[in-house]
Amino acid sequence: MMLRGVVLALLVSAAPLDAASAKTYALVVGVDAYPYEVSLDGAVKDAKDVESALQRAGVDQMTTFFDAAARKDDIRAAWAGFVNSAVKGDTIIFTYAGHGAQMPELVAGDEADGLDEFLQLPGFDRSRAEETDHEIIVDNELNAWFSQAEAKGLQVLFVSDSCHSGGMSRSFSGKTRLAQAVMVKLPPPSDEAVSGARVKEVQFRNVTVLAASLESQPSPEVIIGGEARGALSWSFARAVEGSADRNGDGEISRVELEDYVFANVKHQSEALQVPNFTPQLPRSEDEVVMALTRTATVAVAPGGKKTYKSVRETGWDGKLALSVEASDVLPENTGGTGVPYRWDAASGIFYTPNGDVAGEHIDAGMIQSVVNKFILLDFLKVMASQNPGTVSLTPQKDIYAGGDKISFDAPASGYRNMVVFNLANTGQVQLLDVQSEGTASVEFKLSNLQVVEPFGADHLIVISTNEPIDAIGAALASKNIDATTVLQLLSTRIDGTGTSVAIQPLYTREKP
Secondary structure (H helix, E strand, C coil), rough: CCCCEEEEEEEEEECCCCCCCCCCEEEECCCCCCCCCCCCCCCHHHHHHHHHHHCCCCCCCCEEHHHHHHHHHHHHHHHHHHHHCCCCCEEEEEEEECCCECCCCCCCCCCCCCEEEEECCCCCCCCHHHHHHHHEEEEHHHHHHHHHHHHHHCEEEEECEEEEECCCCCCCCCEECCCCCCCCCCCCCCHHHHHHHHHHHHHHHCCCCEEECCCCCCCEEEEECCCCCHHHHHHHHHHHHCCCCCCCCCEEEEEHHHHHHHHHHHHHHHHCCCCEEEEECCCCCEEEEEEECCCCCCCCCCCECCCCCCHHHHHHCCEEEEEEECCCCCCCCEEECCCEEEEEECCCCCCCCCCCCCCCCCCCCCHHHHHHHHHHHHHHHHHHCCCECCCEEEEECEEEECEEEEEEEEEECCCCEEEEEEECCCCCCCEEEEEECCCCHCCCCEEECCCCCCCCCEEEEEECCCCCCHHHHHHHHHCCHHHHHHHHHHHHHCCCCCCEEEEEEEECCCCC
């Protein structure tokens, strides 16, 4: 099945690309406005963000379709034009941000679950499905399109930030890129929808599929930089800009892309999404996604040395947009633009811009600490967007109940120094471990942890660095340490360096 959940499909070569001669073509589609469906808020922003990133990455030719301009015949014609123009070794990038959905399989026995997935374009109306089915792109059709490209020896990069299934247990209030399923069985909308059913993804030798979330999860629109966005598209755009190029060699390998996207989708979605590559392993150790031009490699200085912006150079202002209900208390450092956090003083509940419950029983004496925590967290997310680390919780859930047992793991980092701490839902900073001068190559693990009150959103932080860390560790060990002090320490000692930051959100609630 080509579309599996929310899909980011990357067609990559098993051998390094010949950047000197190969060309790259890009087809970018983004749809917010659906006349017959709930419209989205961030899909066009995603598509334009990816378009801009790809331009900086040096694509040779690009065609874009936004909202009503996204018509299947035009998209198909643009794809065919690229396939006809490209020669062996060239790359075609096709990105889609918008609704996805399911329908009864078009070819009997084709799908294990009996359902085909499709990208829903603006002209499709499920109440007139047979009349408007020419405005959907079925997974079988994509198989046929990709087969045409592969027959010419082309590389294809397919990015689809949409979804077709899943449920959410968190108190999320945003939109998901899930359109209502089509219940009636339709005839195949094209010959390709039949021929493509004979093509299985395991047959592709140049196609890699990266699902933005597990099939049991939806693809939500989350708040990034004060705007509704898709975490996968946002992360992919940053990767293409050069942030995924960890070793600064001017190329993004499959491993670099995987590490970067996995970490940043988790950070930006607050662990609502877990990406998944197919095949799970790279086809070779040097498998390359794309080569970057000099203008794209903004994170690589002349000579190949990787450089990093300070957080403030990225536009971070140290403020938190906050809406306060039924209280005269207005914490400091609030007033930022965008969708706000919200504090209901009467109930004591603190909500994220996505509608998640981030803290319970937050009173007037605690609210400043909670605000400071999320300002620090925003700072850490910007650092992580340039050089993300890897951490995990086991078992993996979007929310944990009181009494649940969990394990937290931070694999060996390769850095000399590491500090691990928790930003509690109350705003407290809790030191967990400090390793210095060579000991950070050892895995850090906390096992058999139990979820207890107070419930809300904790964030486990792992900072790995080659910079001196003793002063940071000593400050974190203090009983009176707070998020504002930690922010000052990090901004003066490791901001703008090659420090790696990993963030593990931990959302909890009372056991039902």
